[in-house]
Amino acid sequence: MICINNVSKTLGEFHLDRINLEINEGEYFVIIGPTGSGKTILLETIAGIYSPDEGDITLNQKSLTNLPPRNRNISMVYQDFMLFPHMTVEQNIGFGLKNKKTDADVIKKRVLEITKIFGISHLLYRHPGTLSGGEKQRAAICRAVLMDPVLLLLDEPLSALDSRTRELLRSELKKFHGMYNTTILHITHNYEEVFSLADRVALMHKGEILQTGTPDDVFEKPKTEFIAEFVGFENLYQGIFVLRDGISSVEISGVDIRHNNSPTVREEESAKICIRSENIRISREKVSDTDVNVIFCKILDIIDNGSFVKIIADAGFILNSVMMKKSFNSEELKTGDTAYACFDFDSVHIIQ
Amino acid sequence: MRNIKNLNAVKVITIAVSLIITLFIITLLLLVVTHPAPGTIINALGTKEIQFAIYLSLITSVTSTIICICIAVPAAYALARYDFFGKTIVNMVVDIPLALPPLVAGVGLLLFFGTTAFGDFLESVGLVFVFTPLGIIVAQVFVNLPFMLRIMRSTFTDINPRYEYVAETLGCTHFQAIYRVVLPMSFNGFLAGSVITWAKGIGEFGAALLLAGATRMKTETLPISLFLNMSCGDLELAISAATILIAISVVSLFIFEKYGGSAKF
Numbered sequence: 001m002i003c004i005n006n007v008s009k010t011l012g013e014f015h016l017d018r019i020n021l022e023i024n025e026g027e028y029f030v031i032i033g034p035t036g037s038g039k040t041i042l043l044e045t046i047a048g049i050y051s052p053d054e055g056d057i058t059l060n061q062k063s064l065t066n067l068p069p070r071n072r073n074i075s076m077v078y079q080d081f082m083l084f085p086h087m088t089v090e091q092n093i094g095f096g097l098k099n100k101k102t103d104a105d106v107i108k109k110r111v112l113e114i115t116k117i118f119g120i121s122h123l124l125y126r127h128p129g130t131l132s133g134g135e136k137q138r139a140a141i142c143r144a145v146l147m148d149p150v151l152l153l154l155d156e157p158l159s160a161l162d163s164r165t166r167e168l169l170r171s172e173l174k175k176f177h178g179m180y181n182t183t184i185l186h187i188t189h190n191y192e193e194v195f196s197l198a199d200r201v202a203l204m205h206k207g208e209i210l211q212t213g214t215p216d217d218v219f220e221k222p223k224t225e226f227i228a229e230f231v232g233f234e235n236l237y238q239g240i241f242v243l244r245d246g247i248s249s250v251e252i253s254g255v256d257i258r259h260n261n262s263p264t265v266r267e268e269e270s271a272k273i274c275i276r277s278e279n280i281r282i283s284r285e286k287v288s289d290t291d292v293n294v295i296f297c298k299i300l301d302i303i304d305n306g307s308f309v310k311i312i313a314d315a316g317f318i319l320n321s322v323m324m325k326k327s328f329n330s331e332e333l334k335t336g337d338t339a340y341a342c343f344d345f346d347s348v349h350i351i352q
Numbered sequence: 353m354r355n356i357k358n359l360n361a362v363k364v365i366t367i368a369v370s371l372i373i374t375l376f377i378i379t380l381l382l383l384v385v386t387h388p389a390p391g392t393i394i395n396a397l398g399t400k401e402i403q404f405a406i407y408l409s410l411i412t413s414v415t416s417t418i419i420c421i422c423i424a425v426p427a428a429y430a431l432a433r434y435d436f437f438g439k440t441i442v443n444m445v446v447d448i449p450l451a452l453p454p455l456v457a458g459v460g461l462l463l464f465f466g467t468t469a470f471g472d473f474l475e476s477v478g479l480v481f482v483f484t485p486l487g488i489i490v491a492q493v494f495v496n497l498p499f500m501l502r503i504m505r506s507t508f509t510d511i512n513p514r515y516e517y518v519a520e521t522l523g524c525t526h527f528q529a530i531y532r533v534v535l536p537m538s539f540n541g542f543l544a545g546s547v548i549t550w551a552k553g554i555g556e557f558g559a560a561l562l563l564a565g566a567t568r569m570k571t572e573t574l575p576i577s578l579f580l581n582m583s584c585g586d587l588e589l590a591i592s593a594a595t596i597l598i599a600i601s602v603v604s605l606f607i608f609e610k611y612g613g614s615a616k617f
Contacts, residue, residue, distance in 0.1 A: 044517065047517070047521050048520075048521075049517045049520070068520070068525070069517070069520040069521045070520055070521070070522075070523045070524060070525065072521070074521060075521055075522070076517065076518060076521045078514055078518070080512070080514075082512065082514050082515050082517075082518045084515065084519075084533055084536075084537070085537060086536040086537060086539075095519070095522050096522035096523050099522060099523030099524055099528070100523055143518075143522070144521075147522065147523075
C-alpha cells in the first residue's frame with residue numbers, strides 16, 4: 001500500500017497542503033481537479049522529483065521520502081509523452097531496463113511483449129517524431145510499465161489525444177490494468193476517465209484533497225458546494241430545514257423540497273442542497289408518484305444541444321433541467337409555457 | 353498585369369531597404385574576394401606567413417572553443433534550470449563581453465595578467481599570457497564565451513525538464529539523465545554554438561591585439577596578418593587573409609542557420 005501522509009510542498013505559485021492518501025495494491029486511483037490544483041506536483045513529489053517540505057511517503061510502511069527517483073521503482077507518464085527524440089521507439093521503451101544493465105536479448109524480448117499488448121510492435125524502429133499522438137502515448141506507457149513499477153503515475157495521459165484515440169487508449173489502459181493489476185495513480189480533469197477507469201477517486205483543489213471515495217460517492221454525494229459545482233451539479237440552493245407533519249423538507253423561496261437524506265440537522269437550520277439537471281424532468285402533466293417532488297414552474301428558455309435539450313425554468317428559484325430531445329419533444333413545450341418540474345426525493349443531495 | 357495602385361507602400365519600402373542592405377553586403381564581399389588577380393590567393397596560401405597565420409588561428413580558435421564549451425555548457429545548464437540568488441545579475445554580467453568593445457576587453461585582460469599578483473603568479477609557474485599565443489586564446493575565450501553561453505542557455509531552456517524527470521524515474525542519476533538525454537537532445541544547439549564560437553574566435557582581433565600584441569610569425573593570426581599586411585602595404589597577403597576569413601564566416605553562418613534551430617545569441 002502506498003501512503004501519502006501529511007505531505008506539503010510549496011513550489012512557486014503551487015502548493016500542496018497536508019495531502020493524505022492511501023492507495024491500495026492493485027488499485028486504479030484517479031485524482032480529478034481543475035487546472036492549477038497541484039495534481040502534477042503531487043505526482044512529481046511521489047515520484048521523487050521534489051522532496052516534500054513536510055510529511056512522508058511510504059510503500060508498505062517503508063519510507064520512500066528520502067530515496068532518489070531511480071530507487072523508488074515508481075514510473076511516470078506525462079501528458080506530452082516525453083519520449084526521447086534521439087532514440088527509436090525500441091530504445092525509448094528499453095531505456096529503463098538498459099539502465100538496470102539487463103541483458104540486451106531480454107530487453108528485446110520484453111519490449112516486444114509489452115508493445116504487442118499496446119499494439120505498437122510494428123513501430124519499434126521508428127523515431128518518436130514520426131508517430132501519431134496515440135502511438136507516442138502508447139510508447140510512453142510501454143516504457144513506464146516495462147519497469148514493473150510498484151506504482152504507475154499517469155499525468156493526464158489521454159488529454160493530448162483526439163476523442164477516438166482517447167477512447168481506444170482508455171480501454172487499453174483498463175485491459176492492461178486488468179491483466180497486470182499494477183497499482184495506478186492517474187490524474188485527469190475528464191469525468192469519463194473517472195467512471196471508466198477508477199476504483200476510487202479523489203477530488204483536488206488548490207493543493208488540498210477535498211473528497212475521496214468511489215466515483216459514485218464523489219459525483220453523487222459531493223461534500224462541498226465547490227465539489228458539487230465541479231462534478232456538474234447545476235442546481236445548487238440555499239434553504240432551511242423544515243418539519244411539516246413529521247416530514248423533513250428543505251424550503252427554498254417558499255417551496256418545500258422533499259429528500260431521502262437523514263442528516264443530523266435541526267429544524268430551521270440552513271441547508272444547502274443540490275440536484276443534477278439530468279434528474280429533473282419538465283412535464284406538462286402533474287406526476288402523481290409518491291416519492292417525487294412536483295414543482296410548478298414557468299419555462300424561461302429552451303436550449304437545443306442536438307441530442308438533448310436544456311430547459312431553464314422559474315419555480316420561484318431557477319431550475320435547470322436536461323432532457324433527451326425525444327422525450328422533451330413528446331411534451332410539446334415552448335418558452336413561456338407553464339409546466340411541472342419533477343424529480344425523485346433520492347435525487348436531492350444535502351451538502352453537509 | 354498587377355495594378356501598381358494595389359501595391360502596399362509599407363511592403364515596397366521595407367523590402368527595398370532589405371534588398372539594398374543585402375546588395376551592399378554582397379558588393380563589399382565581392383570587392384574583397386575579386387580584388388586580387390586570379391591565382392594570387394593560391395600563391396599567398398603558399399607563403400610561410402599566411403600558413404603560420406592559418407595554423408595559429410586554427411590552434412587558438414579550436415582551443416578557445418573547447419574552453420568555451422567546458423565553461424558554457426555547465427553554466428548555461430544552471431542558468432536554464434535553476435533559480436538561485438543573484439541569477440539575474442549573473443545572467444546580465446556573463447553577457448557583458450558581448451556589448452563590450454573588444455579593445456576595452458583587451459585592456460582589462462592586459463591589466464589583469466600584466467599588473468596583478470595573480471598575473472605574476474601565473475607567470476611564475478610558466479603561464480605567460482601577455483604578448484604570447486596563450487594571450488590570444490584567453491582573449492578569444494573572454495570575448496566569445498557569451499555566444500556559446502547564450503546559445504546553450506537558450507537550447508537547454510527549450511528542452512522540457514520533464515525529459516530528465518522521466519529518465520530519473522527510469523533508473524538514471526541526475527548526471528546520467530543529462531548525459532544520456534539532455535546533451536544528445538541539445539546536439540544541434542551545441543553544434544551551432546560551437547561553430548559560431550569558433551568562427552568568432554578565428555576572427556577575434558581587438559582584445560587579442562592588446563593582450564597578445566601583433567608580432568609577425570609569433571602572435572600572427574589571420575586577422576592580425578590582415579592588419580599587419582595592410583599597415584605595411586602588402587595588399588595581396590592582406591586580402592588573402594581577408595578572403596579566408598570571409599569563407600570561414602559564410603560557411604559558419606550556413607551551419608548555424610541549418611542546425612541552430614531556435615537557439616539564439
